[in-house]
Amino acid sequence: MNTILKTKKITPIISVRRVTKNFDGVRAVDDLSIEIEKGKITGIIGPNGSGKTTLINLLTGMIPFDTGSVFVNGSKELFKIKAYDISVFGSTRTFQDVRLFEQMTVLDNILVVLTERNVASALFEKHKKFHNQKAKEVLEKMGLWGKKNELAVNLSYGQRKLLEIARVLATKSDVYFLDEPFAGLFPEMVKLISEIIKELKQQGKTVILIEHDMSLIRELCDYVFVMESGNLLAEGEPKEVLGDKKVIEAYLGE
Amino acid sequence: MEYLIHLGILFAIYTILGVSLNLVVGYTGLLSVTQAAFYGIGAYATAILLTQTGIGFFTSMILGVILAMSISFLIGLVLSRFRDDYYALASLGFNVIVFSIFLNWQDLTRGPLGIPGISKPDLRFFNYDFSFSSNFSYLILTIIFAVLIYLVSKFIVNSSFGRVLKAIREDEKAIQVFGYNTLYYKLAIFVISAGMASVAGSLFASYITFVDPSSFYLMESVFILTIIILGGLANLRGAVLGALIMILLPEILRFVGFPSDIAAQMRQVVYGLILILLMLYRPKGFLGEYEI
Numbered sequence: 001m002n003t004i005l006k007t008k009k010i011t012p013i014i015s016v017r018r019v020t021k022n023f024d025g026v027r028a029v030d031d032l033s034i035e036i037e038k039g040k041i042t043g044i045i046g047p048n049g050s051g052k053t054t055l056i057n058l059l060t061g062m063i064p065f066d067t068g069s070v071f072v073n074g075s076k077e078l079f080k081i082k083a084y085d086i087s088v089f090g091s092t093r094t095f096q097d098v099r100l101f102e103q104m105t106v107l108d109n110i111l112v113v114l115t116e117r118n119v120a121s122a123l124f125e126k127h128k129k130f131h132n133q134k135a136k137e138v139l140e141k142m143g144l145w146g147k148k149n150e151l152a153v154n155l156s157y158g159q160r161k162l163l164e165i166a167r168v169l170a171t172k173s174d175v176y177f178l179d180e181p182f183a184g185l186f187p188e189m190v191k192l193i194s195e196i197i198k199e200l201k202q203q204g205k206t207v208i209l210i211e212h213d214m215s216l217i218r219e220l221c222d223y224v225f226v227m228e229s230g231n232l233l234a235e236g237e238p239k240e241v242l243g244d245k246k247v248i249e250a251y252l253g254e
Numbered sequence: 255m256e257y258l259i260h261l262g263i264l265f266a267i268y269t270i271l272g273v274s275l276n277l278v279v280g281y282t283g284l285l286s287v288t289q290a291a292f293y294g295i296g297a298y299a300t301a302i303l304l305t306q307t308g309i310g311f312f313t314s315m316i317l318g319v320i321l322a323m324s325i326s327f328l329i330g331l332v333l334s335r336f337r338d339d340y341y342a343l344a345s346l347g348f349n350v351i352v353f354s355i356f357l358n359w360q361d362l363t364r365g366p367l368g369i370p371g372i373s374k375p376d377l378r379f380f381n382y383d384f385s386f387s388s389n390f391s392y393l394i395l396t397i398i399f400a401v402l403i404y405l406v407s408k409f410i411v412n413s414s415f416g417r418v419l420k421a422i423r424e425d426e427k428a429i430q431v432f433g434y435n436t437l438y439y440k441l442a443i444f445v446i447s448a449g450m451a452s453v454a455g456s457l458f459a460s461y462i463t464f465v466d467p468s469s470f471y472l473m474e475s476v477f478i479l480t481i482i483i484l485g486g487l488a489n490l491r492g493a494v495l496g497a498l499i500m501i502l503l504p505e506i507l508r509f510v511g512f513p514s515d516i517a518a519q520m521r522q523v524v525y526g527l528i529l530i531l532l533m534l535y536r537p538k539g540f541l542g543e544y545e546i
Binding site (some may be wrong): 060061062082083085086087088092093095099100101102103104108111112113115116117119122123124125167171192 | 363394410413414415417418420421423424425427428429430431433434435436438439440543544545
């Protein structure tokens with residue numbers, strides 16, 4: 001196979017070691033090993049059904065992996081990940097099929113990720129003012145402050161996407177998994193979100209981005225993994241990977 | 255007047271049951287059909303302790319709450335493995351189990367014969383004795399408990415904890431990703447709600463002075479569920495309104511001139527029809543902030 005595999009020395013924030021995931025006999029992720037560099041924007045591309053979202057779901061504890069192990073942000077070797085542990089590892093994510101707390105207000109959608117995690121402390125919350133300030137800051141950035149008392153279910157598609165981004169920005173994480181954050185958005189919203197992703201990088205954060213728009217991948221990503229049928233087809237800097245013949249054949253079908 | 259006081263006491267008791275169940279069903283989205291079990295545990299705790307031991311009503315209430323909370327903790331642990339429709343079915347199973355225990359543990363509960371002769375509470379402040387033996391004083395007592403439980407519930411739903419409950423209802427997996435171990439939250443609210451229902455049970459037992467298993471059958475859980483669906487899920491005032499309607503409706507229908515031989519059945523029919531119409535045209539109930 002004519003894959004481009006790099007052996008460059010990097011400082012990984014996430015290491016995936018020989019991870020496999022089967023769905024009823026279908027290999028969604030097949031013996032995959034990758035390392036994601038700290039403080040960079042890493043793109044994951046590939047045709048539909050190639051295992052990109054599954055990979056992110058595995059890394060964020062949404063679904064268990066069958067075999068293999070993972071290191072996240074200085075953690076010990078993890079053989080399984082619980083969803084509620086990923087914030088302990090400094091990770092957060094958005095969802096391809098925007099998942100908001102629909103019958104809650106826009107403001108509550110943000111506040112709920114800011115407040116105390118422990119049951120007893122959540123009952124007697126001490127930092128209400130601070131949380132409100134933080135929520136205001138991220139909602140203003142997304143232009144949603146004026147909608148703070150509306151139910152999330154009543155927002156337009158684009159606003160829902162922005163609210164989901166606002167929600168992860170409120171968390172103060174080290175690693176941001178963004179699953180197709182640009183899909184279906186107007187150009188000005190695309191611009192806003194790309195600026196935010198660049199800002200995250202400037203703050204030393206790590207961004208893992210699933211995206212279909214190759215010009216955005218070129219513009220934003222430092223490094224790209226190309227997946228196909230649960231395997232790694234290629235990896236490298238965007239300009240070399242996107243010019244690779246195999247990648248073009250597999251992915252773009254041109 | 256006695257009749258109105260009687261309705262008032264029932265209204266206060268069902269307000270407690272409705273408000274407590276709304277915490278679990280309306281706010282957390284767990285379709286529990288087992289509230290009558292905890293209501294019954296409170297009632298039987300008070301009935302047995304008052305008739306067989308020398309301890310007072312308020313102590314029996316506290317012991318009932320502790321018992322109901324302990325049992326609900328175990329039930330909640332099992333229920334946490336279910337979701338949606340299956341949750342409802344499994345919780346319904348627990349109601350049936352607890353009901354059979356009331357019915358069949360005859361040494362303790364006297365089974366279908368029930369336990370008569372439960373006394374009304376007394377309060378002793380230093381040298382001053384106060385008895386709640388009159389219905390009016392008992393009405394005041396139940397209203398005080400209903401208000402207290404309403405205020406505690408209000409505090410819970412307005413806290414950060416309450417916000418997480420709603421997020422669990424909306425998308426449990428998504429809120430887990432933000433670092434919440436949702437099992438603890440679901441258990442906590444289930445146990446708190448059971449404790450509240452047990453308070454209602456103690457008040458009921460001492461008021462009627464008699465308990466038997468038939469008051470805590472599955473239909474009672476459905477009745478409490480109807481209160482909150484009618485009044486409005488995820489709205490505390492909705493639970494109060496629902497309790498008011500469900501207590502008053504049969505009384506109002508009493509005044510509709512059905513022929514006496516079919517009056518009881520006709521009331522049931524009208525009652526069913528109103529619910530069906532409401533579900534068709536106002537699925538959120540009167541004050542609901544959440545629709546199943």
